[in-house]
């Protein structure tokens with residue numbers, strides 16, 4: 001057993017004593033692994049769950065990504081520095097919010113870098129790295145950002161790669177309260193313009209701030225995003241549903257937020273659907289109670305449920321986290 005696995009096997013069970021009763025084991029699976037990690041992108045490759053988070057630290061220290069894999073959502077193995085800025089000449093700081101997708105046996109890791117504010121003077125934005133394995137090592141795919149300009153007011157960060165039911169791939173991204181969708185070309189080296197000649201279509205819903213994701217359930221497109229400021233307690237997640245990946249997206253409401261008895265600043269999430277089932281998990285970051293350092297963000301997992309109408313029920317954030325769930 002690796003040192004990290006052993007540490008987690010021990011820390012996942014703490015013991016509380018009730019007067020007059022034998023010791024009772026209390027499960028503590030959140031956070032799912034130690035360290036300050038935010039913006040978790042969760043996915044499944046083969047028989048393993050994977051999480052690709054932001055290393056949450058001052059911007060100049062954010063020059064690499066670690067990844068984590070698990071056979072059951074409870075025991076996690078750390079894969080250090082799967083992508084390092086030494087492999088991306090143009091990335092100098094603020095490497096944020098990875099998104100990963102497998103295509104044709106290659107793994108493509110999309111990431112934000114440099115926190116650009118002026119695309120005329122700064123190099124940065126959304127880049128792509130590629131590897132032969134989900135654990136890397138990833139190398140820069142383009143030698144330059146894929147999205148290096150500000151379109152429709154959206155900062156080029158917080159990208160999500162969505163594979164639609166017809167096999168088309170879209171990049172959905174944006175900070176500063178604006179969200180764009182753009183269709184990726186076949187080899188992910190650029191974009192295919194829409195029939196109206198535009199490449200970046202704005203799909204921003206009400207209250208949107210950043211951190212978009214999309215998935216399809218029962219033929220409906222669920223679009224989710226983060227609201228509020230990421231350094232504060234009110235950071236949260238809301239969603240909309242549409243018949244098309246282009247919307248319109250009418251905000252339904254918040255489904256993830258702080259709980260004064262558990263943690264604050266719960267947001268920037270992703271979701272996992274166990275293949276062939278209607279079991280859903282929400283993977284997100286949150287801040288420990290009483291913590292004021294904006295970077296102190298930890299990755300957690302809880303269950304996400306739908307009601308009979310397809311409405312997402314408000315998520316109960318927990319300390320216990322989820323039960324072991326192996327993949328078949």
Ligand code: FUB
Nearest residue numbers: 054096097210211230268
């Ligand atoms: O982690 C850096 C930034 O914080 C992300 O890009 C935002 O979504 C917010 O979570």
